[in-house]
Amino acid sequence: MTVKLDRRSFIKSAAATSAVATAASLFPGISFADWKKQTGSNGMITWKKAPCRFCGTGCGVLVGVSGDRAVAVKGDPKCSVNKGLCCVKGYHSVQALYGKDRLTRAQVRKNGKMVEVPVSEALDLIAAKMKETIKKHGKDSVAIYGSGQWTIPDGYVASKLFKGCIGTNNVEANARLCMASAVTGFLTSFGLDEPMGCYEDIENANVFVTWGNNMAEMHPVLFSRMLAARKRKKDVILIDFATRTTRTSQAADKSILFRPQTDLAVANAICHEIIRNNWVNWDFVNKHVSFHKGKTNIGYGLEDHFAFKDKAENMTFEEYKEFLREYTPEKVEKISGVPAKDIRYLASLYGDPKKKVTSFWCMGMNQHTRGTWINNLVYNIHLLVGKISTPGNSPFSLTGQPSACGTVREVGTLTHKLPHGVVMKEEARKMAAEIWDVPVSNIDPKPTYHTVEMFRALDRGDIRFMWIQVTNPMVTMPKLKRYRNGALKEDRFIVVSDVYPTPTTDVADVILPAAMWVEQEGMFGNSERRTQHFEQIVPPPGEAMSDTWQIIEVARRLGFEKQFPWGKDEYIGKIWEEYRRFHASPKHNMAPYEVLKKRSGVQWPFVNGRETRWRYNAKYDPAVSNGEEFHFYGKKDNRAWIWARPYEPAAESPDQEYNFWLNTGRVIEHWHTGSMTRRVPILHNAVPSSYVEINPEDAAELGVVNGEMVKIISRRGEIVMPASINGRGVPPRGMVFVPFFDEKYLINEVTLDAFCPISKQPDYKKCAVRLEKA
Amino acid sequence: MPILSYIAGPREGKKQELLEELNRLNYCEAFPADNVDILILVTDTPDKETEEALQKRLKHMKNMESLSMTFGYNDELYEGERNDSEA
Ligand code: SF4
Numbered sequence: 001m002t003v004k005l006d007r008r009s010f011i012k013s014a015a016a017t018s019a020v021a022t023a024a025s026l027f028p029g030i031s032f033a034d035w036k037k038q039t040g041s042n043g044m045i046t047w048k049k050a051p052c053r054f055c056g057t058g059c060g061v062l063v064g065v066s067g068d069r070a071v072a073v074k075g076d077p078k079c080s081v082n083k084g085l086c087c088v089k090g091y092h093s094v095q096a097l098y099g100k101d102r103l104t105r106a107q108v109r110k111n112g113k114m115v116e117v118p119v120s121e122a123l124d125l126i127a128a129k130m131k132e133t134i135k136k137h138g139k140d141s142v143a144i145y146g147s148g149q150w151t152i153p154d155g156y157v158a159s160k161l162f163k164g165c166i167g168t169n170n171v172e173a174n175a176r177l178c179m180a181s182a183v184t185g186f187l188t189s190f191g192l193d194e195p196m197g198c199y200e201d202i203e204n205a206n207v208f209v210t211w212g213n214n215m216a217e218m219h220p221v222l223f224s225r226m227l228a229a230r231k232r233k234k235d236v237i238l239i240d241f242a243t244r245t246t247r248t249s250q251a252a253d254k255s256i257l258f259r260p261q262t263d264l265a266v267a268n269a270i271c272h273e274i275i276r277n278n279w280v281n282w283d284f285v286n287k288h289v290s291f292h293k294g295k296t297n298i299g300y301g302l303e304d305h306f307a308f309k310d311k312a313e314n315m316t317f318e319e320y321k322e323f324l325r326e327y328t329p330e331k332v333e334k335i336s337g338v339p340a341k342d343i344r345y346l347a348s349l350y351g352d353p354k355k356k357v358t359s360f361w362c363m364g365m366n367q368h369t370r371g372t373w374i375n376n377l378v379y380n381i382h383l384l385v386g387k388i389s390t391p392g393n394s395p396f397s398l399t400g401q402p403s404a405c406g407t408v409r410e411v412g413t414l415t416h417k418l419p420h421g422v423v424m425k426e427e428a429r430k431m432a433a434e435i436w437d438v439p440v441s442n443i444d445p446k447p448t449y450h451t452v453e454m455f456r457a458l459d460r461g462d463i464r465f466m467w468i469q470v471t472n473p474m475v476t477m478p479k480l481k482r483y484r485n486g487a488l489k490e491d492r493f494i495v496v497s498d499v500y501p502t503p504t505t506d507v508a509d510v511i512l513p514a515a516m517w518v519e520q521e522g523m524f525g526n527s528e529r530r531t532q533h534f535e536q537i538v539p540p541p542g543e544a545m546s547d548t549w550q551i552i553e554v555a556r557r558l559g560f561e562k563q564f565p566w567g568k569d570e571y572i573g574k575i576w577e578e579y580r581r582f583h584a585s586p587k588h589n590m591a592p593y594e595v596l597k598k599r600s601g602v603q604w605p606f607v608n609g610r611e612t613r614w615r616y617n618a619k620y621d622p623a624v625s626n627g628e629e630f631h632f633y634g635k636k637d638n639r640a641w642i643w644a645r646p647y648e649p650a651a652e653s654p655d656q657e658y659n660f661w662l663n664t665g666r667v668i669e670h671w672h673t674g675s676m677t678r679r680v681p682i683l684h685n686a687v688p689s690s691y692v693e694i695n696p697e698d699a700a701e702l703g704v705v706n707g708e709m710v711k712i713i714s715r716r717g718e719i720v721m722p723a724s725i726n727g728r729g730v731p732p733r734g735m736v737f738v739p740f741f742d743e744k745y746l747i748n749e750v751t752l753d754a755f756c757p758i759s760k761q762p763d764y765k766k767c768a769v770r771l772e773k774a
Numbered sequence: 775m776p777i778l779s780y781i782a783g784p785r786e787g788k789k790q791e792l793l794e795e796l797n798r799l800n801y802c803e804a805f806p807a808d809n810v811d812i813l814i815l816v817t818d819t820p821d822k823e824t825e826e827a828l829q830k831r832l833k834h835m836k837n838m839e840s841l842s843m844t845f846g847y848n849d850e851l852y853e854g855e856r857n858d859s860e861a
Binding site: 008011015016018020022026029031033084 | 778
């Protein structure tokens with residue numbers, strides 16, 4: 001009877017959730033404080049705080065629990081990120097816990113077939129295989145590949161085990177595919193990672209420029225905040241600067257389209273115009289900026305073992321101005337297709353001292369073979385006019401995953417990183433060795449493989465054992481076929497920890513059932529330096545356990561009990577307090593565990609009980625120590641760096657044979673590869689399968705109507721999928737766009753594994769294809 | 775035994791009255807948006823006849839300007855699923 005009541009109550013909550021989600025899409029910024037009162041009145045549902053499971057916005061949610069089942073979600077009105085609002089994914093997120101094919105038992109491949117085994121047997125096998133592989137092929141033959149959806153403790157114990165105990169730098173995460181260029185952009189321009197501003201910039205800006213960033217679908221709650229600010233303040237405008245027309249363009253005051261890759265040229269042209277019109281903020285530039293150039297013609301990383309190291313040289317302002325001479329609006333119009341008057345208009349918005357300007361970007365700029373450069377170039381614009389680190393003046397790099405910042409960037413789960421600093425630096429190794437209680441000689445000073453190269457190493461046989469957690473590379477790797485075939489080769493051993501079967505579990509030798517989201521305690525870190533704790537709210541199904549605990553179990557089997565001593569009821573708090581030691585300084589201090597538990601997120605640096613909202617600004621940032629209004633303390637010269645970075649073409653552009661650009665991305669309803677959201681009926685029914693967006697004129701020439709099948713062919717592979725014409729997004733002529741969430745249509749069979757030589761992040765937005773009516 | 779949810783728009787100035795009126799009705803639970811003049815209504819009726827009567831009633835409420843459905847669930851359609859979860 002209770003179950004039945006719970007079931008009914010669950011459906012009623014889902015009904016209310018659905019109405020709230022619909023209302024939120026109709027009325028941006030709408031909130032429902034009384035929802036709690038209403039649903040709580042029957043005494044059956046209790047509400048607990050958590051960050052949303054899905055995107056990097058980091059909305060605070062309240063999860064409604066009835067018995068041991070999560071039954072509803074609503075926005076947390078106390079969370080400053082979303083102030084009670086959620087998007088359609090957030091509202092339906094608890095349903096993703098209860099898909100019928102949830103993985104609940106461990107599986108091991110025996111005679112070619114996956115069979116269920118007790119989880120302890122699977123963990124024994126993993127540890128034995130790791131030992132055997134290390135013995136036979138050396139420590140660098142084992143690897144772990146994690147995720148920006150790892151909790152902070154997940155990533156931390158992975159790094160501690162692999163880098164500290166085993167002594168290999170074979171630690172990477174899928175965030176390499178989504179924000180590595182943002183990191184290298186920050187490091188090269190400011191010397192420290194992550195945005196200087198925070199989401200409150202939205203309420204303070206007069207101008208928003210979205211750089212290749214369809215926020216209406218990818219960061220919908222922030223987009224709603226922007227639209228709400230525009231409605232409230234009247235003097236707010238939104239410019240969408242993109243390669244295709246999207247829902248963001250439709251809501252914008254002006255939509256400007258540019259040809260793929262030419263954002264580099266347009267950014268330089270904006271700086272050219274700022275200087276030509278003398279809109280430079282000289283006081284700011286003279287005190288806080290220095291000018292630099294790096295190498296050019298830097299390649300695309302298409303070959304195995306590709307290596308590149310940039311070299312910074314100082315330059316004067318006059319030399320920088322000379323560099324920009326090539327980028328007049330008229331010349332750039334020819335390259336980019338952006339009318340010179342629009343370039344001037346953009347420059348005038350950035351240049352107007354009365355306007356506060358926030359630039360937003362995400363994958364469009366990061367998944368780019370010159371991703372580091374374009375990040376630098378947008379910072380250049382803000383730095384020239386001094387519009388940075390003050391409320392509303394913000395170059396704001398958004399992130400895609402809920403903890404790409406928290407787990408990958410801050411914990412440093414990349415081959416070259418440690419929780420503080422890089423493996424190449426002795427003091428960073430010493431600090432890690434001391435905190436981890438391992439000999440400093442354990443930590444290898446040489447980085448090994450970034451993500452693409454790691455999968456190449458798996459294919460070549462340099463890596464023989466790979467443990468994949470919370471991610472689905474057999475859908476997301478570019479030029480997928482090579483990497484899938486690599487994983488399937490004889491004498492490769494693949495462990496996959498996940499919550500549902502995916503094309504990645506298909507290549508596994510061991511599958512570990514993982515706890516998902518609020519089935520475990522953990523922390524995420526969002527785009528605005530906010531760490532968000534969540535407690536275990538419901539139990540995981542069957543033998544599923546947290547990814548952190550899986551690693552601890554294996555570490556102990558490998559003999560590292562001393563480094564992983566914690567008990568099951570305390571480990572998250574203990575891990576957090578150990579990890580926090582890495583960041584103990586006014587530049588990065590993290591909040592104590594007890595503080596995190598109480599609040600719906602705390603922004604770092606957290607100093608003397610206070611969060612830092614705008615870094616590098618004396619008014620807000622306790623690390624500013626130069627007595628000036630601003631202090632860019634990340635760089636040795638205490639200045640932010642403007643970089644002369646030229647326009648260089650994409651790795652592969654359309655030609656006579658392959659005459660279309662292929663651009664890939666997401667839709668609002670689905671999270672990444674859809675392994676969770678496709679199990680939520682409402683989300684699945686909204687967009688049940690992927691499609692290829694084609695410009696109506698191109699479609700007419702091909703003789704294809706909406707829904708008809710089209711073959712997309714590249715030099716790597718081909719795929720047949722239905723056409724979408726005049727759907728929610730419309731690409732310009734000569735471009736097609738495909739969402740990657742659907743494993744039925746693996747678009748990455750077609751994409752190219754070219755990457756930014758500095759960040760090593762692949763470009764999923766540009767390669768050449770041709771189309772045929774299927 | 776359908777469960778339905780709606781966005782209800784009150785006539786100007788009648789949000790509170792409509793909220794109270796809806797919450798007085800059997801099988802109805804309503805709650806307001808804080809900053810927009812709309813209400814969310816969830817209905818849960820035991821059978822087809824009651825549902826039809828309620829629908830009629832809702833249509834004739836004088837403080838209601840608009841009513842649009844956002845979610846529909848009917849036990850009969852989901853019998854298999856329900857049995858699964860009760861098993
Ligand atoms: S915007 Fe992102 S974090 Fe917020 S509810 Fe939607 S998916 Fe979740």
